[in-house]
Amino acid sequence: MTSLLKQYGLEGQVNSFEESMNRAAEKAAPQATDLIVSAIKDMSFEDAQKIYSGSDGAATQYFKEKTSDKLRALFQPSVEASLDEVGATRYYNDLAKKAKDIPYVGDKINIDLNHYVTEEALDGLFSMLAVEEKSIRENPVSRTTDILQKVFE
Secondary structure, three states, rough: OOOHHHHHOOHHHHHHHHHHHHHHHHHHHHHHHHHHHHHOOOOHHHHHHHHEEEEEEEEHHHHHHHHOOOOOOOOHHHHHHHHHHHHHHHHHHHHHHHHHOOOOHHHHHOOOOOHHHHHHHHHHHHHHHHHHHHHHHHHHHHOOOHHHHOOOO
C-alpha cells in the first residue's frame, strides 16, 4: 500500500507516518527488559534443557510464549501515548482521509493503529532476540558471560 500511496503524491505523509510509528515503538521497547529478566528467573531446568538442545530459535520461542501477553499489555498504553505524542495518529488520520478516494486503497487503510504498532514492536523485539540467540549459538565470541561460556563448552 505504501508504494501505491506514494504514487498518488502522498510520499511525505507516508514517510512522516512511518517515522512516527517507529519512534512510538522505540519509546516502548526499554520496558521489556524486566519481563525478559523475570522469564529467565522463572525458567525451569526442563525449560533450559529444551532451549539448549533446541533449534536456533528455541530461546526466542520460549520468551515469546512466556512474555508476549505481558509485553503486549505493557506496550499498548505506551505505544498509544507515543503515537499521540509524536503525531502518528494525526498523520494516520490525515493519510486515511487523503487515501479514501484511491481505488483499492481507501477501503483497506482502516486499521487499529495502536494494535498494529504494538504487534510490529513485539515482532521487532523477538526478531532482534532471534538474531542475538543465533549469534550466541554459532559464535563463541558472542558468549560474553561466564554462564554462556559454561553452557556452550
